[in-house]
């Protein structure tokens with residue numbers, strides 16, 4: 001397998017402009033002849049579907065929810081970055097590029113990241129024109145806030161519902177095309193298989209989640225925009241339905257999987273309360289603009305927070321990272337919280353929590369200002385915990401939140417399978433080993449509005465004529481019967497554990513041995529436990545009912561089976577990456593003050609895994625990363 | 639403070655609507671043993687998870703219900719608890735409702751949204767695709783990707799932007815329809831239309847949008863609004879009925895002008 005990045009030649013800042021000029025165009029009359037399947041209707045999928053349809057292609061879009069507007073992008077709270085420099089605080093495309101490369105601990109491709117920073121400004125223009133109600137100053141101009149890992153204010157937001165508003169913008173553009181008949185939207189349809197014909201991605205098999213019917217859909221290109229795989233940890237800030245099935249099935253058809261071990265654990269989530277817990281809720285990082293994080297200095301100090309005097313509190317982020325303080329990047333903040341709790345200084349019933357305290361900010365700015373900035377987040381916190389964060393500090397703890405890893409793509413966002421494009425969180429492309437806050441929304445919309453429509457056109461312009469195939473092609477028939485067989489197998493096991501039982505077990509293994517801190521012994525333990533879990537699953541899962549109806553257990557079982565396999569690849573990748581970088585923290589590789597220690601001599605590369613069959617180990621391929629425009633240096637936020 | 643350490647266990651009796659599929663007749667089934675020992679720290683959906691796990695383990699099919707984000711923003715969840723869409727707590731979706739809102743020994747009736755335009759698919763799941771078709775009819779700004787002017791070129795007064803955001807906060811869950819004696823969708827339609835009608839970016843298509851969205855809602859079989867106000871009371875995002883009044887004004891003005899012919903917008907209607 002060859003990993004050709006296809007980064008265009010020329011100076012960094014001119015690559016994208018030149019590439020756009022060099023790419024082949026398809027003349028307007030011919031566009032109608034090409035068809036694209038888009039799986040996913042989040043920021044990446046909805047924006048790509050709308051834009052491709054506007055260009056004149058025939059688009060078919062799928063999502064598993066009952067409406068495209070419900071993709072999990074809807075849950076993003078804090079904001080979206082763009083190098084507009086409206087605050088005149090020294091921001092620029094160059095600085096956003098640099099912050100993102102550094103935030104990712106020098107493990108992302110320079111050219112992709114630069115392009116992302118360049119188009120960031122167009123995203124804001126686009127969204128405002130669609131009617132996205134971003135926060136504004138009294139002047140009527142757009143407002144900004146700060147996010148972790150940056151010293152400028154470049155984050156645009158819509159109260160605490162930025163993802164919702166951006167997704168509604170993209171969804172409305174998508175529905176407009178549905179109304180015009182250029183996009184066919186299939187909700188409650190789940191992709192089960194990718195179909196590759198003569199080396200090209202030519203379609204998918206989906207299951208109608210209401211009737212169980214399997215349908216084959218043929219197209220000239222397939223786009224996966226199916227989100228991240230962070231539910232491999234079971235408890236996560238993701239939607240309950242979030243899964244890896246689409247990318248995992250594509251991996252098994254030949255798409256390389258890059259850096260699966262780069263998973264982000266977000267520092268500010270509401271802590272776990274009990275075994276019944278089904279998901280974890282994020283408290284936006286934007287809260288760290290005004291909230292101060294602390295734990296008691298003394299171990300086992302169980303006094304209520306209000307009774308712990310100032311000089312007995314450890315504002316550990318401010319102490320350890322004075323330059324960035326409470327706005328230190330996520331990986332660093334999460335590990336620091338874990339360290340404090342491991343040290344016996346955690347708070348709350350379980351001792352797995354730290355305080356996020358707004359008392360100072362409320363005193364300085366007044367309750368009204370805080371309510372205006374974060375009111376909905378405070379309400380959400382109160383509903384879940386029954387505590388009033390205006391009066392007592394929030395308790396927070398890290399949780400699985402984002403996956404930087406994903407299917408490998410080249411500069412054109414095409415995977416190692418020709419004609420298979422991967423967008424948004426599902427690809428690995430822009431965030432290296434750690435994503436900065438407010439950069440995922442930016443990437444999803446950059447991919448969907450401004451990159452993929454051009455590169456997919458270029459693909460059509462280059463291939464020009466596709467073999468005419470229909471859904472009765474043998475490759476589709478085989479794919480359909482494979483899916484049907486798997487379903488039959490799942491329904492026939494009738495074991496004694498539910499899909500959720502297995503999912504929770506998977507989460508335990510992953511969180512304990514491949515979570516915020518990883519080491520060789522733990523990873524090897526997980527690598528022994530996971531194949532056993534997989535065997536147990538296929539012997540012991542209980543799925544009731546039939547295929548020919550709404551069957552939520554069947555859906556779950558199908559997804560959990562894939563997540564277990566992906567978990568194994570994740571651990572393998574974590575084991576093989578014998579360095580610490582960004583969110584991948586190998587305990588053996590740390591500096592004396594417990595920071596991640598990279599090994600640029602041996603690991604300054606992307607690791608992309610090739611599936612070699614169920615009974616053979618996958619092959620690890622390497623794409624070297626070269627840094628011509630930034631200096632490889634030790635990341636410091638002190 | 640509650641939350642820390644005040645967990646209690648509840649024994650409940652649930653009467654749950656079970657219906658095999660669209661065509662089948664449904665009915666209530668009572669669960670008692672399956673709903674014992676429910677922690678007050680659980681969310682309502684986590685309570686249903688527990689009941690479902692117990693059902694599966696005893697060989698009975700779990701209750702189907704819609705949900706995804708479980709943090710009150712995607713709008714996919716929603717059941718009627720004791721006659722109230724999303725349950726007893728103000729401004730709270732079903733997924734954010736916690737069991738501490740209920741007493742030990744409580745008897746709860748759990749049903750799907752009831753409205754002709756929202757047919758039941760299975761158990762507590764309904765088909766809300768009518769909402770998507772209302773958006774496709776006119777709930778957008780006709781701007782093409784890549785053609786947008788500089789974002790700060792057109793300042794928007796803060797109070798307009800804030801009001802538009804109040805409307806835009808709608809999560810499209812459909813509780814307003816479920817609560818309305820007429821099964822009207824006007825709170826949803828008006829929130830979606832006014833979000834755009836109130837902004838300068840959405841103003842040029844205001845007439846077309848107002849007509850198309852309301853016409854589509856009528857075509858989908860939603861009832862007319864007669865100002866009961868139940869919708870506002872159950873809305874988990876506290877969308878104001880003031881938007882309905884505004885949309886009615888926009889609609890009346892537009893109907894006089896009749897801008898339909900030759901309008902550039904989409905139109906699934």
Ligand SMILES: Cc1cc2nc3c(=O)[nH]c(=O)nc-3n(C[C@H](O)[C@H](O)[C@H](O)COP(=O)(O)OP(=O)(O)OC[C@H]3O[C@@H](n4cnc5c(N)ncnc54)[C@H](O)[C@@H]3O)c2cc1C
Pocket residue numbers: 039040041042043044045062063064065068070071072073074075076077078079080081162163189190191192225226227228237238239243245246282284401402423424425426437438439440441442444
């Ligand atoms: C709680 C939370 C808060 C966040 N806050 C921020 C923030 O403030 N700023 C920021 O930049 N980022 C934030 N993020 C990250 C960001 O929201 C996501 O990375 C991003 O929205 C992902 O978008 P996407 O389009 O790639 O995928 P998603 O929005 O997850 O969409 C995935 C789509 O794929 C579909 N799908 C998946 N599998 C299948 C299948 N097999 N068949 C059919 N369809 C399928 C789904 O139905 C859905 O439509 C946050 C994330 C979370 C969880």
Ligand code: FES
Pocket residue numbers: 704705706707708709710711712713714715716731732733734
């Ligand atoms: S599950 Fe998303 S709003 Fe309740």
